[in-house]
Amino acid sequence: MPAPKIRRTTPHFSMTRAPTVGCLFSGMGGFASGLQEAGFKIVWASDIDADACETFRHRFKGTRVIQESVQHFSVQKYHLASVDVFAAGFPCQSFSQAGNRRGFNDPKGTIFFEIPRILSELAEHQRPRLLLLENVPHLLYGGQGSWFQQICNSIRRSGYWFRRDSCWLVKVHQETSIPQDRQRLFMVAASRHHFSFNPYHPPPSRPTKKNKTQSLNEIIDRSHPASTNDYLPKNTKYYNMISQAMLRGTSRSNIYQLRRSYVREKKGGLCPTLTANMGTGGHNVPFIRDSWGIRRLSVTEVAQLQGFANVENLFPESIPTTQRYRLLGNAVCVNAATRLGEDCGRILRETPWKA
Ligand SMILES: C[S@@+](CC[C@H](N)C(=O)[O-])C[C@H]1O[C@@H](n2cnc3c(N)ncnc32)[C@H](O)[C@@H]1O
Numbered sequence: 001m002p003a004p005k006i007r008r009t010t011p012h013f014s015m016t017r018a019p020t021v022g023c024l025f026s027g028m029g030g031f032a033s034g035l036q037e038a039g040f041k042i043v044w045a046s047d048i049d050a051d052a053c054e055t056f057r058h059r060f061k062g063t064r065v066i067q068e069s070v071q072h073f074s075v076q077k078y079h080l081a082s083v084d085v086f087a088a089g090f091p092c093q094s095f096s097q098a099g100n101r102r103g104f105n106d107p108k109g110t111i112f113f114e115i116p117r118i119l120s121e122l123a124e125h126q127r128p129r130l131l132l133l134e135n136v137p138h139l140l141y142g143g144q145g146s147w148f149q150q151i152c153n154s155i156r157r158s159g160y161w162f163r164r165d166s167c168w169l170v171k172v173h174q175e176t177s178i179p180q181d182r183q184r185l186f187m188v189a190a191s192r193h194h195f196s197f198n199p200y201h202p203p204p205s206r207p208t209k210k211n212k213t214q215s216l217n218e219i220i221d222r223s224h225p226a227s228t229n230d231y232l233p234k235n236t237k238y239y240n241m242i243s244q245a246m247l248r249g250t251s252r253s254n255i256y257q258l259r260r261s262y263v264r265e266k267k268g269g270l271c272p273t274l275t276a277n278m279g280t281g282g283h284n285v286p287f288i289r290d291s292w293g294i295r296r297l298s299v300t301e302v303a304q305l306q307g308f309a310n311v312e313n314l315f316p317e318s319i320p321t322t323q324r325y326r327l328l329g330n331a332v333c334v335n336a337a338t339r340l341g342e343d344c345g346r347i348l349r350e351t352p353w354k355a
Contacts (some may be wrong), residue, residue: 195354
């Protein structure tokens with residue numbers, strides 16, 4: 001019997017240059033920072049938000065940043081270069097347990113479908129080899145699993161290998177050195193044109209050893225007074241609520257988060273999940289006590305708790321403080337993105353490509 005023919009996919013390529021990235025929903029660039037740290041080159045980025053784009057430009061000199069609604073965005077329209085990877089942390093309010101949970105019944109949820117639309121406008125060989133998507137874990141379960149199924153179907157129809165086991169469900173404080181209680185879902189799809197299968201597998205859960213997680217005390221500066229604006233005036237409603245919660249709480253050095261109508265002590269040496277509405281009102285703001293009073297975490301502390309480096313020069317001067325908190329709360333945690341980037345960089349270097 002003749003030996004069966006084996007179709008060889010010659011590894012005619014091994015990536016010696018830095019893999020390139022285009023960022024959709026780029027925000028201030030948490031995803032981009034992590035990928036850059038892992039050796040990727042950020043070629044272009046796009047977001048609808050003016051402050052996000054201005055901050056991104058300030059941080060990634062030389063990257064083309066397009067301020068545009070994704071609904072009007074196209075690679076051809078702006079003559080953008082083909083890239084190896086699309087990174088897209090698309091809006092999560094419609095999928096979050098803390099949000100409206102309307103999924104694809106919410107116009108903000110359907111924004112996701114702009115990603116396959118943008119891909120469909122590209123010839124197969126111009127499509128990115130990998131798609132890296134980021135959102136909330138509830139995306140997997142919402143609508144009794146139908147949200148994720150729709151995402152799967154849509155990505156596959158765009159010519160990508162993608163399944164549930166191409167997703168990485170990450171607990172930031174367990175898998176990076178960042179002491180923030182933040183859970184996120186990263187989804188990795190691989191182009192059928194370039195790969196014979198999806199080479200991405202999430203890393204085995206590798207809880208960070210206790211001594212590798214940074215201590216909150218390394219980030220929160222209680223030895224100097226923060227900006228006056230960060231302190232709550234005494235005897236106001238919120239001051240009294242938080243001060244009472246601190247008296248009842250288990251530790252004065254913990255972070256206390258103001259929820260809509262109550263205060264929650266965050267235990268376990270962690271910061272609660274940082275959210276975009278931190279800067280714009282009472283809801284979700286993390287507070288601490290120091291020798292000068294009760295204050296919210298500073299912008300610098302929040303930036304470190306999202307994994308940003310060079311925190312003193314993160315924003316252009318024109319960005320107001322409220323917006324800095326919002327942009328930081330919206331960001332992808334840099335350290336988680338770096339870890340994903342390291343795995344995907346390895347895939348691009350080592351997996352044989354079909355074309
Ligand atoms: C979760 S944040 C993204 C965080 C960002 N990927 C990062 O790496 O830090 C979602 C982003 O989607 C942007 N966005 C929301 N609606 C949009 C639209 N219609 N077109 C383009 N961007 C939009 C928001 O301005 C926000 O920056």
